[in-house]
Amino acid sequence: MEAYELYRNNRLYINRRYQRKLVWSSQEKKDLIDSILLQYPVPLILLASQADKYEIIDGMQRLNAIFGFIENHFPVDIFGSEKYFNIPD
Numbered sequence: 001m002e003a004y005e006l007y008r009n010n011r012l013y014i015n016r017r018y019q020r021k022l023v024w025s026s027q028e029k030k031d032l033i034d035s036i037l038l039q040y041p042v043p044l045i046l047l048a049s050q051a052d053k054y055e056i057i058d059g060m061q062r063l064n065a066i067f068g069f070i071e072n073h074f075p076v077d078i079f080g081s082e083k084y085f086n087i088p089d
Contacts, residue, residue: 003045006054007067012047013055022064026074029065033076036066 006012024032035042045059056063068074075082 003047003063004067004070006047007063011053012063013050013053014060015055019056019060022061024061024065028061029068029074030076032062032065033069037076037078 003012032042042062043059045062046057047054047059048057069076070085072084075084077083
């Protein structure tokens with residue numbers, strides 16, 4: 001995921017003049033990941049190129065949830081079992 005690579009390389013910029021603080025609960029984050037895994041449509045994430053960084057225009061809460069799941073900050077329930085992000089060998 002290219003956005004995760006930008007995040008890991010500290011190339012995502014959050015403009016606090018209009019971006020609110022992170023407010024999603026753990027359940028809201030899990031619900032987003034469930035939606036992605038079930039291939040439900042989710043809103044687009046908008047980034048704007050700014051020199052060597054990308055400003056998050058829309059989607060900060062969603063990106064935080066996705067990155068948190070990738071980094072195993074929380075599991076999701078799959079068929080009654082909690083599962084963490086895993087990259088198969």
